[in-house]
Amino acid sequence: MAVLALVFLYPLALVVRQSFQPDTGGTSLEPYTDVFASSAFREALWTTVWLAVAATAGCLVLGFVLALVIAFVPFPGARAVSRFIDVFLSFPSFLITLALLFIYGTVGMANGAWTDLTGADQGPFQFLTTPWGVLLAEITYFTPFVMRPLLAAFSQLDPGQLEAASSLGARAPRIVRRIILPEALPALAAGGSLVLVLCLNEFGIVLFTGAKGVTTLPTLVYGKAILESDYPGACVVAVVNVLISVGLYGLYRVVSRRAGA
Amino acid sequence: MLVHSRGARWAVWAVFLVLFLPLFALPLLVVLGASFATHWSSVLPSGLTTAHYEAATRGEALQALTTSLVTATTASLLALATGTWAALAAAALKRRHRKALDALFVLPLAVPSVVVGLATLVAFSQPPMLLNGTRWIVIIAHSVLVTAFAHQSVSAALARLDPAYEQAAASLGATPAYVLWRVKLPLLLPSLTAAAGLCFALSMGELSATMMLYPPDWTPLPVLIYAATDRGALFTGSAVAVVLMTATLLVLLAVSRIRTRASYR
Amino acid sequence: MAPRPAGGIRFDHVTVAYDGNVVLDALDLTVEPGEVMALLGPSGSGKTTALRAVAGFVRPASGRVFLGDRDVTALPPHRRGIGMVVQQYALFPHMRVADNVAFGLKARKVARAEIRTRVAEALEMTGMGAYARRHPRELSGGQQQRVAIARALAVRPDVLLLDEPLSALDAQLRSGMLAELARLHRELPDVTILYVTHDQVEALTLADRIAVMDQARLRACGTPRELYRAPADAFTASFVGGANLLPVTVGSGGVSLGDAEIEVDTTGAARGASATLCVRPHLVGLGDGPNRLTGTVGEIQWRGATHRLYVDVAGHRVMADVRELKAPPVHGEPVTLHFAPEDAVLLPAGVSTGEE
Structure with a gap:
């Protein structure tokens, strides 16, 4: 307990303290007003939030569909796929961006194929260094985080319920909507809010994209602290980032506890 | 089974493959492919070579691998010890205190790891603890980050543990310490190894906090991969990434072997 | 140690x-x-x-x-x-x-x-x-x-x-x-x-x-x-072995259940008080005898070696376990039951009954 307080809480407290201490000395709100006034910060805040929300929505839809197929329309190898998803979770996020560079990068696979086929100078896929590239990478990387709790929830679902429903004449879409979806809601809520928090805090994916146009709060913290040595500014952004994600994480805990997960 | 007709089932599977393959299988295959190539400007990589692996298993890269392995092992062991201890201590506490302790230990999950990095940097760059520029600052940050995961999985396992075992042992005259050592910890062993594997994997791939902290002589693999891709050496980066994935997988595999043995004894 | x-x-x-x-x-x-x-x-x-x-x-x-x-x-x-x-x-x-x-x-x-x-x-x-x-x-x-x-x-x-x-x-x-x-x-x-x-x-x-x-x-x-x-109360009687628990009124040298007069040891019970009469089902016999009760068969269950009869007597259901019958009575048939005075125990009137 004391150890954790020492290595975790004490540093956090220092960050908060430093966020009130501009380089000029003394204690004031100056770093806050400075940072809030800067357009870079506001842009980063906006980018972070919309990216996180969009990625979460994408993960939920994709994860639900994929988990549905694995659980209820099983095919040979479905178990291997779900084990693969577990493995996927243990890899660092930046690998995805690295792979996407090869696939959709300026001289990557997709563009290469396009130029080979059409003889054009440039391929059509130029989105990688835009927020869309980050979005694609985040959806790819975080979808397994939604699928895992979903698969767990589906495995608890009594197959008798599905059989009863189809014997009563319900067709597949109706069963999904009326029986599976309500059962899956807690897992969706829990997985969704976890992904939302993780997306807000994602750093590796954004960093690897190498896109100067895409700045999120975590990269802003990094940039301010390491590249500009503006520690008070970095601390302010950090505090904002912590507040947003801790707030959302608290929500996640409440939701998942109510869901009994 | 939800879909009964044969045709519909095939259609569903086709949709699944279309979604699954490009999104999940392709990236890993691409990284693997690129690690053996010198050019990739068309559908398939070209200029097959193993030169990147020679680079990725020697000198700087080899050192980074050792660094990562040492960091991950130390951090997971530290995290496992603290996390288990905290989970056990929490179980013995009153309800309200237990909640507070739980909340404290999951907080690092919610705090962005970049911020954990920044916080560690700020805290240990000034007296009384001057650790900036040493490897310990990296290890401390990693431990803090993964302790939350260790604590969570151990306390979940502890909650599932049937109190009847503990009580049976106590009724046979075993002191609480003896019960912990001979009954509780052996029964928790599968969850403990699972938690260790998770912590190890997370620490191996940790980039964000490390970027804020690493000293020049303690460069873990993810930082090396970033450095490589940043200067345009994508193919070398891929090779190092494959080394990273392989190392992680091997350790996970070993851990899960231990776990299977532990749970089927 | x-x-x-x-x-x-x-x-x-x-x-x-x-x-x-x-x-x-x-x-x-x-x-x-x-x-x-x-x-x-x-x-x-x-x-x-x-x-x-x-x-x-x-x-x-x-x-x-x-x-x-x-x-x-x-x-x-x-x-x-x-x-x-x-x-x-x-x-x-x-x-x-x-x-x-x-x-x-x-x-x-x-x-x-x-x-x-x-x-x-x-x-x-x-x-x-x-x-x-x-x-x-x-x-x-x-x-x-x-x-x-x-x-x-x-x-x-x-x-x-x-x-x-x-x-x-x-x-x-x-x-x-x-x-x-x-x-x-x-x-x-x-x-x-x-x-x-x-x-x-x-x-x-x-x-x-x-x-x-x-x-x-x-x-x-x-x-x-x-x-x-000799259970001390109705709960014990019903929980330790099955029991018929019938609400009765104490008379002189016996009790009454509706119209029926029943001979039983009433030591310690005040005359005119309400009480509970406890009789084990296997001690209740079919046919005429001492402590005669008449009623109609409400339900009958064959249990292999025995028949269990549920007989409605003056608005109360009485259980009787009798040896397997060659010609069991049918639902609604009037029957006569009896039991020995020493097989019944008088308990103070209690509201609580245990589930069997």
């Missing part, structure tokens, strides 16, 4: 409450050394709580628990020197059978050679000698139960606590284990046994005395014969 106490268990006004909810209300009960006492009651009656108070897993809000002449109320479980077997066995899954049985001895730092002989002895006694090298999950439910008993006996406790030990077994195994437990008690006559159960057959078969519990209270305590032949 602590100096050997004289055995026996004594509850002295023991009250247990969870969050202000009283689950055991001022229990006074003494179990003599070497006696088998069954705590019998429905779920939620407080019987398991009483056992756990002896084991030390619940701390009484007031009152004291004695083992022999030792006051153990404040002692932690591991210093009480008891043996305990629970419903779900709680064998340690990561240890072999022999290690499970040796656990208590190792925890008490008994010498190695001694452990070996005592483990072998305990396994022999429960007939599990051949299974010492197995793991618990390789054993059937009945075998696991035997190992759990061996584990509890290996520490040579003065007091053995059994918490619903047979309820996880199927009916056939249960009667076998019941005989086994009776044999073990004959072989270890000094061990005091507290046996918690909701099954009256187990209690009647095994116990020297039965304590009947309901709603956190002790309702009655006595030998199986006393409780069965």
Whole structure:
């Protein structure tokens, strides 16, 4: 307990303290007003939030569909796929961006194929260094985080319920909507809010994209602290980032506890 | 089974493959492919070579691998010890205190790891603890980050543990310490190894906090991969990434072997 | 080990409450050394709580628990020197059978050679000698139960606590284990046994005395014969064996049920008072006789060796278990029942009835 307080809480407290201490000395709100006034910060805040929300929505839809197929329309190898998803979770996020560079990068696979086929100078896929590239990478990387709790929830679902429903004449879409979806809601809520928090805090994916146009709060913290040595500014952004994600994480805990997960 | 007709089932599977393959299988295959190539400007990589692996298993890269392995092992062991201890201590506490302790230990999950990095940097760059520029600052940050995961999985396992075992042992005259050592910890062993594997994997791939902290002589693999891709050496980066994935997988595999043995004894 | 106490268990006004909810209300009960006492009651009656108070897993809000002449109320479980077997066995899954049985001895730092002989002895006694090298999950439910008993006996406790030990077994195994437990008690006559159960057959078969519990209270305590032949109240009557409980009015030298006059011992009952008449179904006969009751058959069940008749008599349902009938009466047929005056017991009128 004391150890954790020492290595975790004490540093956090220092960050908060430093966020009130501009380089000029003394204690004031100056770093806050400075940072809030800067357009870079506001842009980063906006980018972070919309990216996180969009990625979460994408993960939920994709994860639900994929988990549905694995659980209820099983095919040979479905178990291997779900084990693969577990493995996927243990890899660092930046690998995805690295792979996407090869696939959709300026001289990557997709563009290469396009130029080979059409003889054009440039391929059509130029989105990688835009927020869309980050979005694609985040959806790819975080979808397994939604699928895992979903698969767990589906495995608890009594197959008798599905059989009863189809014997009563319900067709597949109706069963999904009326029986599976309500059962899956807690897992969706829990997985969704976890992904939302993780997306807000994602750093590796954004960093690897190498896109100067895409700045999120975590990269802003990094940039301010390491590249500009503006520690008070970095601390302010950090505090904002912590507040947003801790707030959302608290929500996640409440939701998942109510869901009994 | 939800879909009964044969045709519909095939259609569903086709949709699944279309979604699954490009999104999940392709990236890993691409990284693997690129690690053996010198050019990739068309559908398939070209200029097959193993030169990147020679680079990725020697000198700087080899050192980074050792660094990562040492960091991950130390951090997971530290995290496992603290996390288990905290989970056990929490179980013995009153309800309200237990909640507070739980909340404290999951907080690092919610705090962005970049911020954990920044916080560690700020805290240990000034007296009384001057650790900036040493490897310990990296290890401390990693431990803090993964302790939350260790604590969570151990306390979940502890909650599932049937109190009847503990009580049976106590009724046979075993002191609480003896019960912990001979009954509780052996029964928790599968969850403990699972938690260790998770912590190890997370620490191996940790980039964000490390970027804020690493000293020049303690460069873990993810930082090396970033450095490589940043200067345009994508193919070398891929090779190092494959080394990273392989190392992680091997350790996970070993851990899960231990776990299977532990749970089927 | 602590100096050997004289055995026996004594509850002295023991009250247990969870969050202000009283689950055991001022229990006074003494179990003599070497006696088998069954705590019998429905779920939620407080019987398991009483056992756990002896084991030390619940701390009484007031009152004291004695083992022999030792006051153990404040002692932690591991210093009480008891043996305990629970419903779900709680064998340690990561240890072999022999290690499970040796656990208590190792925890008490008994010498190695001694452990070996005592483990072998305990396994022999429960007939599990051949299974010492197995793991618990390789054993059937009945075998696991035997190992759990061996584990509890290996520490040579003065007091053995059994918490619903047979309820996880199927009916056939249960009667076998019941005989086994009776044999073990004959072989270890000094061990005091507290046996918690909701099954009256187990209690009647095994116990020297039965304590009947309901709603956190002790309702009655006595030998199986006393409780069965002359229950003290309606709850005990219905819980220990089935019973017809009929509301009657006390007259002179008998009672009346509707129009019917019934001859029964009315000692101690005031004339004109309402009371409950208790008659065991198997003591009710079909046909004419003393204490004649007439009614119509409401339902009839064939149970192989017997027929059970449910007869509506003056608005009350009377059960009668009679030997299998060649020509059983049909639904709605008028019949006559009778029972001997000495087979009926008059109880004070009580509102509470137990579920059968």
